[in-house]
Amino acid sequence: MNNNLYFALNIQNDKDLKTFAKAAGIKLARLKYYAEEMIYPHKSDLDKILHFTGFSELEFQLKTGFLNTKLKQLLASKSADIAKLLNVGNQCKSTEEHFKPVFTTQLGELYQTDSIKLMKSLPKESMDLIFADPPFNLDKSYESGINDKLSKQAYLDWTEEWVLGCVDLLKEGGSLFIWNLPVWNTYISEILNKYLTFRHWIAVDIKYRLPIKNKLYPSHYSLLYYIKGDKPSTYNGERRPLEVCRHCGGEIRDYGGYKDKLNPLGINLTDVWHDIPPVRHSKYKTRSSNELPLKLLERIISMASNEGDTVFDPFGGSGTTYITSEILRRKWIGCEIGPTDTIQERFNGIDFHQEVISRIQKEKNVPFSEETRRKRIQNKHWLPDTLGEKQKS
Numbered sequence: 001m002n003n004n005l006y007f008a009l010n011i012q013n014d015k016d017l018k019t020f021a022k023a024a025g026i027k028l029a030r031l032k033y034y035a036e037e038m039i040y041p042h043k044s045d046l047d048k049i050l051h052f053t054g055f056s057e058l059e060f061q062l063k064t065g066f067l068n069t070k071l072k073q074l075l076a077s078k079s080a081d082i083a084k085l086l087n088v089g090n091q092c093k094s095t096e097e098h099f100k101p102v103f104t105t106q107l108g109e110l111y112q113t114d115s116i117k118l119m120k121s122l123p124k125e126s127m128d129l130i131f132a133d134p135p136f137n138l139d140k141s142y143e144s145g146i147n148d149k150l151s152k153q154a155y156l157d158w159t160e161e162w163v164l165g166c167v168d169l170l171k172e173g174g175s176l177f178i179w180n181l182p183v184w185n186t187y188i189s190e191i192l193n194k195y196l197t198f199r200h201w202i203a204v205d206i207k208y209r210l211p212i213k214n215k216l217y218p219s220h221y222s223l224l225y226y227i228k229g230d231k232p233s234t235y236n237g238e239r240r241p242l243e244v245c246r247h248c249g250g251e252i253r254d255y256g257g258y259k260d261k262l263n264p265l266g267i268n269l270t271d272v273w274h275d276i277p278p279v280r281h282s283k284y285k286t287r288s289s290n291e292l293p294l295k296l297l298e299r300i301i302s303m304a305s306n307e308g309d310t311v312f313d314p315f316g317g318s319g320t321t322y323i324t325s326e327i328l329r330r331k332w333i334g335c336e337i338g339p340t341d342t343i344q345e346r347f348n349g350i351d352f353h354q355e356v357i358s359r360i361q362k363e364k365n366v367p368f369s370e371e372t373r374r375k376r377i378q379n380k381h382w383l384p385d386t387l388g389e390k391q392k393s
């Protein structure tokens with residue numbers, strides 16, 4: 001029972017849990033909820049816990065790790081005494097190992113190992129861009145056989161370790177993107193806010209489950225975007241085509257009298273992305289699940305790095321980040337704990353991916369895609385190049 005609350009209350013198994021709940025007068029389900037959801041006990045239950053254990057609230061907070069600002073300030077004011085008392089000093093021995101890549105390309109190196117170990121062996125502050133798409137702890141079965149059903153605390157402890165590894169690897173001005181379910185990214189933000197600068201919480205509109213009773217329909221993945229330091233070394237802003245009716249090509253929004261002032265490269269990309277289709281079609285699919293679309297990685301890598309920069313992704317999967325980096329002429333370092341043959345095979349079909357990416361690139365930084373242009377000409381809608389004439393007439 002690897003859990004801070006259970007540890008504080010000396011609960012080691014289900015029997016201890018039941019005994020404690022009964023003796024302290026707290027409902028068993030409630031006690032489990034506080035522990036497993038890592039929630040600070042509500043006042044009436046907290047009083048029962050304190051009364052039963054004899055802890056002061058301060059001791060309870062220290063034992064469970066619920067440190068509010070006031071408590072942190074108090075600890076800071078006594079830091080010298082506490083350090084002496086703990087006397088752990090700087091005993092951390094480096095457990096650095098050396099790894100050999102299982103696959104290399106002109107620009108990249110792929111390692112087959114645990115990414116936390118690999119990160120410790122890589123030079124600090126060496127990455128311009130890091131993208132991470134970890135398992136979501138949804139009990140999915142991965143080829144690698146990893147446990148995807150950890151307790152919340154175990155998942156978050158592991159998450160903190162790899163997130164801090166990424167922070168160490170990022171160069172000053174470098175960008176970190178983390179793709180996860182919104183609920184997990186709320187915790188990851190809490191970690192990152194202490195080390196990096198927040199840029200965006202990007203909502204990527206993809207439906208990933210059925211509607212849930214008594215809740216909103218979950219329809220977005222969260223993509224966190226942080227940078228190291230106060231300004232990014234690279235930001236290549238992307239512009240998107242105007243939103244149009246797919247039948248007639250007419251614009252959906254009313255740009256009123258401002259049409260002539262529209263940027264000829266299209267509309268500024270917002271922090272809500274509606275245009276990332278999930279990988280469904282077998283033609284594009286490299287493995288059965290968890291594969292991210294090339295369009296997503298093309299956007300991130302183009303936006304936050306330049307040719308020749310180094311991109312790191314600690315969770316390889318089917319290697320979407322690596323193939324995209326290679327095509328966009330970025331150096332890359334990859335890692336996958338499970339089999340890596342799908343990633344390697346993907347590189348055999350790099351021409352196909354190159355074509356897909358070329359198509360994706362043709363549709364950005366333009367006011368209308370080629371197809372839309374054709375429809376607009378057919379239906380006599382304005383185009384940036386004909387706007388002046390149309391307004392004159």
Ligand SMILES: C[S@@+](CC[C@H](N)C(=O)[O-])C[C@H]1O[C@@H](n2cnc3c(N)ncnc32)[C@H](O)[C@@H]1O
Pocket residue numbers: 113114115116133134135136142143144146290291292293314315316317318319320321335336337338
């Ligand atoms: C969600 S998938 C990544 C999918 C990838 N973004 C793509 O587009 O194909 C997560 C991957 O991380 C791998 N993984 C899990 N734990 C790992 C670890 N500690 N080190 C390296 N890889 C790990 C899993 O085997 C899985 O393939």
